[in-house]
Amino acid sequence: MVGKIVRNQKLNDKYYLLEIKCEEFVREAKVGQFIMINTRHQDYTNDPLLRRPLGVANIEGDKFSLVYMIVGKGTRLLSECQKDTEISFSAPLGSTFTLLRKKRTALLAGGIGIAPVYWLAKTLKEAGCVVDLYYGGRTMDDVVLLEELKETTDHLVVTTDDGSAGIKGLVTDPFGENVNSYDQIYACGPKGMLRAVSEIAMGADVPVEVSLDERMACGLGACLGCIIYVKEGDETLQKRCCVEGPVFDGSKVVWDTVCK
Ligand SMILES: Cc1cc2nc3c(=O)[nH]c(=O)nc-3n(C[C@H](O)[C@H](O)[C@H](O)COP(=O)(O)OP(=O)(O)OC[C@H]3O[C@@H](n4cnc5c(N)ncnc54)[C@H](O)[C@@H]3O)c2cc1C
Ligand code: FES
Helix, strand or coil: CEEEEEEEEECCCCEEEEEEECHHHHHHCCCCCEEEECCCCCCCCCCCCCCEEEECCEEECCEEEEEEECCCHHHHHHHCCCCCCEEEEEEEECCCCCCCCCCEEEEEEEHHHHHHHHHHHHHHHHCCCEEEEEEEECCHHHCCCHHHHHHCCCEEEEEECCCCCCEECCCHHHHHHHHHHCCEEEEECCHHHHHHHHHHHHHCCCCEEEECCCCCCCCCCCCCCCEEEEEECCEEEEEECCCCCCEEECCCECHHHHCC
């Protein structure tokens, strides 16, 4: 697919918000899915060769948004893309979050894990759910879009490792105190955090879905570079994170194979 950049806004030194116009994509995309984006904006080069996976952070009208963090060459090149540039991507890809109506939900985001959680929060709110968001980052620079998130949640709890924004400490601490009050839990963020969230949820017997940011090369199920292991009954099965995921039942993921 090809879309046109409407804005590529710097949120702070690490994070950007990229808004792309593409009618075809917004018709097809579902909450939790991702795209593989071509970060080359100069046609005469083929570096970086591989497209980069990014979660869909919001859809409004004929536009969709991505929130991305500068990590390496691909995301740096993306940050240089100008308004009105045409950008190509493979999409929509991967599995989706289970959507519920009128339930009490807890959403957890760690750092850039906020991207798919933002759209999920908005969708659940529109479906009449109570949406409590626990959002943790290392420092105040790692928690973005707080004003927007206040509007799409009933209760927003921010934590940072150094206390520079919100409560000092881990995002799992305030969540753990309230876990019994929810019907469903969703999370996206670092693998250690997703494992901890899943274990807390399982201890309270609350269903939990996690979105895993495995390293991906093709994003299309062909290279088998994104395999994780999942329990199904007595069996342990291989799953491709890009096709059967990125959203998985957190109680079934074999975390030792993910958190290496
Ligand atoms: C399903 C999914 C959704 C994602 N959503 C977002 C998002 O919404 N916002 C965001 O900022 N980041 C997201 N990521 C992580 C993002 O893809 C990487 O940060 C990005 O690919 C880094 O590319 P780079 O060229 O800047 O860095 P480089 O370090 O140069 O990347 C080199 C290679 O490693 C891969 N890679 C590096 N880090 C990661 C990572 N954490 N996860 C997966 N692949 C990685 C790249 O795709 C590339 O093939 C997501 C990852 C996955 C799998
Ligand atoms: S990234 Fe190639 S199979 Fe998943």
